[in-house]
Amino acid sequence: MNPPSGDCSPRVAALVLAAGRSTRMGQPKQWLSLAGQPMVRWPVATACAAGYDPVVVVTAPTDAARMAEALAGLPVQLCPNPQAESGMASSLCTGLRALPADVAGASVWLADQPLVPAALAQALRTAYLAAAPPALVRARYAGAAGHPVLFDRAYFPALLQATGDTGGRAVLQRHAERIQYVDWPDPVAALDADTPADWRRVQAAWLNRSLANPATTPRTEGG
Numbered sequence: 001m002n003p004p005s006g007d008c009s010p011r012v013a014a015l016v017l018a019a020g021r022s023t024r025m026g027q028p029k030q031w032l033s034l035a036g037q038p039m040v041r042w043p044v045a046t047a048c049a050a051g052y053d054p055v056v057v058v059t060a061p062t063d064a065a066r067m068a069e070a071l072a073g074l075p076v077q078l079c080p081n082p083q084a085e086s087g088m089a090s091s092l093c094t095g096l097r098a099l100p101a102d103v104a105g106a107s108v109w110l111a112d113q114p115l116v117p118a119a120l121a122q123a124l125r126t127a128y129l130a131a132a133p134p135a136l137v138r139a140r141y142a143g144a145a146g147h148p149v150l151f152d153r154a155y156f157p158a159l160l161q162a163t164g165d166t167g168g169r170a171v172l173q174r175h176a177e178r179i180q181y182v183d184w185p186d187p188v189a190a191l192d193a194d195t196p197a198d199w200r201r202v203q204a205a206w207l208n209r210s211l212a213n214p215a216t217t218p219r220t221e222g223g
Helices: 041-049 061-070 088-097 118-130 153-159 169-174 196-208
Strands: 011-018 055-059 076-080 103-110 136-141 144-152 179-184 219-222
Touching (some): 011 041, 011 088, 011 118, 055 088, 061 076, 076 088, 088 103, 088 153, 103 118, 103 153, 118 136, 118 144, 136 169, 144 153
Parallel strands (some): 011 055, 055 076, 136 179
Antiparallel strands (some): 103 144, 179 219
16 A cells, blocks of 8 residues: 555555465465455555555465455555475565565564554554664564564665574564564454464454454554
């Protein structure tokens, strides 16, 4: 989704990593049905609604057609990762390489976190745009750091060195003093679906969540 007309803010991308094989789940979790939609559609739709541009979804090459169908109608760019089996880092690198040169920063999302609130996603982007460069902004749920994580472009070269399933962990550890946290008080929003038990928790949380009463406005705090 493009920024509102007249908005001269730098472009901030979202990378949704959806190329994993879900070995602990026993089936590809991105296709699990949540409220009648594939689970992957929920975080992608949230990133689009929060003003990220572009929203790049990294998928396995064999899933590209199915992913296009699952995300029909959303303004996204699909980016197949030919090395998806090698781990999360290859998907992160694939997504980063697909970004336009004028993107100032990128937030990294997980495809199995459908409960991330739009208000939190917007607050992460706002905090990044207001921070001193090179900014690192991370969601924190009831005191526990999590995703999405927003990296300034200055960190892209280091992120492109990641291997295996480490993702951006090494960059976050190396620059821990620069991390600015955006706090969300409800830990349920951070739930992901790595295992069947996790999936049951996500389903229960979805049913219990009151869309009419978001928990609270996120709070931003330096690391």
